[in-house]
Amino acid sequence: MLPSSLAFISSFFLSLLLVGAGKRLLRALRIVVDNAFEELLYSFALGVLALEIAVSLGELLPHMRFGVVLAVCVVLALGLLAIGEVSRQIKAVCIRFRLLPREQVALGLALLGVVALEGLAAMAPLTGSDAMRYHFTVPARYLQDGFHADWSLLHGFFCGLGHQLILAGLALGSEEIAKGLIFVGGVAASLATLRLAQHWVSGRWAFAIALAFTLTPVVFWQTTAAGAPDIWMCALLPLAVLAILAAKRSPSAPACVLAGILTGGLAGAKYTGILMAGALLIAFVVEIRSFRKGLTFFAAAAAVGFWPYLRNFWWTGDPIFPFFFARRPQPTMNLAALGSLLKDTGASNPHEFARVMRFPLFAIADHDGLATWQFLGPLILALAPIALLSVRRTALWRVTLIVWLTVSISVGMTSGIPRFLLPVLPVALASSIGGVALFTRTRFPLLRWTTILTIAAFCLAGFAALAIYSRPAWSVALGRDSRDAYLRVHAPDFGRSQFVNTNVMRLAGPDRSARVLIFYRHLYYLRVPFLLGDPLDNWEMSPSVLNSDEQWRALFARDHVRWVVKAPGYPIELATSLAHLEATGVLKPCAGGTVRTLQGFRMYGQLADEPIHLMCVTPNGAAGALGQGLTGQM
Amino acid sequence: MTKSRVVLRMIELLLCIWIVGSQVWYLTQFSSLVEFATRNVFNHG
Numbered sequence: 030m031l032p033s034s035l036a037f038i039s040s041f042f043l044s045l046l047l048v049g050a051g052k053r054l055l056r057a058l059r060i061v062v063d064n065a066f067e068e069l070l071y072s073f074a075l076g077v078l079a080l081e082i083a084v085s086l087g088e089l090l091p092h093m094r095f096g097v098v099l100a101v102c103v104v105l106a107l108g109l110l111a112i113g114e115v116s117r118q119i120k121a122v123c124i125r126f127r128l129l130p131r132e133q134v135a136l137g138l139a140l141l142g143v144v145a146l147e148g149l150a151a152m153a154p155l156t157g158s159d160a161m162r163y164h165f166t167v168p169a170r171y172l173q174d175g176f177h178a179d180w181s182l183l184h185g186f187f188c189g190l191g192h193q194l195i196l197a198g199l200a201l202g203s204e205e206i207a208k209g210l211i212f213v214g215g216v217a218a219s220l221a222t223l224r225l226a227q228h229w230v231s232g233r234w235a236f237a238i239a240l241a242f243t244l245t246p247v248v249f250w251q252t253t254a255a256g257a258p259d260i261w262m263c264a265l266l267p268l269a270v271l272a273i274l275a276a277k278r279s280p281s282a283p284a285c286v287l288a289g290i291l292t293g294g295l296a297g298a299k300y301t302g303i304l305m306a307g308a309l310l311i312a313f314v315v316e317i318r319s320f321r322k323g324l325t326f327f328a329a330a331a332a333v334g335f336w337p338y339l340r341n342f343w344w345t346g347d348p349i350f351p352f353f354f355a356r357r358p359q360p361t362m363n364l365a366a367l368g369s370l371l372k373d374t375g376a377s378n379p380h381e382f383a384r385v386m387r388f389p390l391f392a393i394a395d396h397d398g399l400a401t402w403q404f405l406g407p408l409i410l411a412l413a414p415i416a417l418l419s420v421r422r423t424a425l426w427r428v429t430l431i432v433w434l435t436v437s438i439s440v441g442m443t444s445g446i447p448r449f450l451l452p453v454l455p456v457a458l459a460s461s462i463g464g465v466a467l468f469t470r471t472r473f474p475l476l477r478w479t480t481i482l483t484i485a486a487f488c489l490a491g492f493a494a495l496a497i498y499s500r501p502a503w504s505v506a507l508g509r510d511s512r513d514a515y516l517r518v519h520a521p522d523f524g525r526s527q528f529v530n531t532n533v534m535r536l537a538g539p540d541r542s543a544r545v546l547i548f549y550r551h552l553y554y555l556r557v558p559f560l561l562g563d564p565l566d567n568w569e570m571s572p573s574v575l576n577s578d579e580q581w582r583a584l585f586a587r588d589h590v591r592w593v594v595k596a597p598g599y600p601i602e603l604a605t606s607l608a609h610l611e612a613t614g615v616l617k618p619c620a621g622g623t624v625r626t627l628q629g630f631r632m633y634g635q636l637a638d639e640p641i642h643l644m645c646v647t648p649n650g651a652a653g654a655l656g657q658g659l660t661g662q663m
Numbered sequence: 664m665t666k667s668r669v670v671l672r673m674i675e676l677l678l679c680i681w682i683v684g685s686q687v688w689y690l691t692q693f694s695s696l697v698e699f700a701t702r703n704v705f706n707h708g
Contacts, residue, residue, distance in 0.1 A: 392685075392692075393692075404693060407685065407690065410686070410689055411681070411683075412682065414681070415678055472671075473675045475675050475676070476682075480682065483682055483686070
């Protein structure tokens with residue numbers, strides 16, 4: 030059986046156990062849910078959040094891998110206790126689904142089919158750019174080197190609760206399980222969208238909304254190839270909205286705790302999650318209007334979501350590193366890295382009023398017009414203004430509008446990156462399409478048909494895009510293409526990493542701790558000890574400090590660097606000083622060749638041959654600090 | 664047809680035009696993407 034098939038099956042059973050664990054927690058917290066489907070979704074989310082928190086505790090143990098595996102086992106054992114009950118509940122939901130009118134069953138099966146195709150694509154080897162840069166690389170490094178502040182890969186400080194799923198999968202020895210746990214987040218998000226949409230319109234409209242969400246390019250990219258856990262936020266946000274509405278109907282303390290837990294999971298997922306948690310808190314306070322219940326909600330959210338912020342505070346003194354850090358810059362800091370991090374998160378981008386006001390309508394693209402990773406679709410822009418005509422003074426509309434507008438405007442004002450709107454897409458889509466469906470229920474048949482055709486066209490275009498985008502991933506997942514051939518074409522820097530792995534293993538001899546200095550971004554497929562040399566992502570690589578041979582020699586000795594990769598050149602910020610090291614003989618070529626690498630963005634698919642050199646640090650270069658045993662190797 | 668019904672029909676027509684027009688405008692924001700996708704899909708054939 031293919032590893033991808035095994036991983037697919039493992040992810041399914043893991044998910045069942047996580048639903049079981051969540052169900053036990055729901056019962057322990059005395060939370061009563063009046064809808065079986067909604068209860069299953071809450072259970073799944075609670076099970077996953079329990080796993081994330083358990084792994085956060087497990088990684089603190091001295092033997093980290095053991096601690097994480099133990100945490101996974103504890104949560105899954107908890108899930109095993111409720112597996113019978115979960116199976117019965119799923120069976121009951123399936124029976125109810127089969128009894129629906131034929132067209133709804135057809136739309137539901139179409140949704141399941143799309144999700145299955147996405148699952149297959151998710152089982153292809155990892156190729157996501159940011160995943161290879163840090164989403165998977167940072168947890169893998171923790172497992173290898175222990176849980177510590179890694180100043181040589183600054184993006185690691187952006188890791189949130191969702192990254193604990195990747196850590197859990199990698200600790201179990203399977204990249205596929207890690208990807209499977211991300212993929213099931215996409216499934217949960219689609220089903221949460223379906224459930225939320227049913228609050229506006231039941232029947233085929235709700236299935237169409239879920240289908241449109243699932244076929245949105247950013248959604249299927251995040252569910253399949255991106256290798257980022259952000260897609261779980263798309264499940265947590267609509268579920269938190271549903272939990273607030275449930276708390277409004279039955280304002281008991283357990284209902285407030287459930288809404289708070291889901292909100293906390295969102296806050297702990299990513300920095301922008303704080304904005305979303307804030308919006309949910311406002312909606313909760315507006316609806317519930319009780320200081321005590323508001324406090325309960327806040328305490329539950331803080332108890333779940335505080336972990337990544339505590340970690341960053343412990344390591345850097347800044348819970349939202351580097352944003353407070355950047356407010357008091359020191360000359361000794363790597364200001365280039367600081368500036369790059371702020372640019373990467375969008376914090377230093379201009380946030381003009383006119384641009385911010387386009388965020389609630391999702392009517393934003395990047396300046397070059399080629400940013401598929403920002404393609405959230407035109408449905409909100411086309412339908413939301415019409416849907417507003419059906420707004421009523423109900424809790425559903427109030428909560429939705431508060432969350433949708435607060436999140437979208439605050440994302441526009443703080444980061445300005447359209448993709449960060451993704452978690453609020455289920456809410457915006459459900460209310461936009463649902464609002465138009467309500468508005469045209471008894472009148473405006475032409476408008477209703479135009480809306481139906483628009484959604485159908487969007488779904489067809491989305492499916493075509495999914496098929497074109499995922500075709501190579503399906504081929505490799507089904508075993509038709511080899512893993513290496515797929516990675517050479519689709520994984521940036523894979524050829525470079527293979528060259529480095531082969532030559533460093535050959536040159537290292539018995540010294541397995543010697544490191545190679547790398548300047549390219551995509552590090553996941555490196556299988557030898559490395560130090561990232563990118564001055565924009567490694568605090569130590571400050572161009573203002575590394576300006577002399579002595580500074581470089583000290584760095585090589587301190588970090589046990591024996592090789593430097595030149596592929597094809599050095600970063601512009603460090604090029605002069607490294608060229609000087611070559612001229613003075615501190616760096617000498619000891620392996621060279623040509624590798625085929627992707628040029629620019631992956632989607633261009635342009636491959637070109639590039640020279641690559643492995644430069645050895647000479648004993649003189651390391652000032653003799655590498656020791657006699659090593660000099661003999663070089 | 665009464666005057667009010669004509670006005671309603673006009674409003675409905677305008678809303679339909681908005682739905683189609685706004686989507687066309689949105690796609691022009693991703694003009695390079697559309698051009699890129701068209702080139703790739705049809706050139707591969």
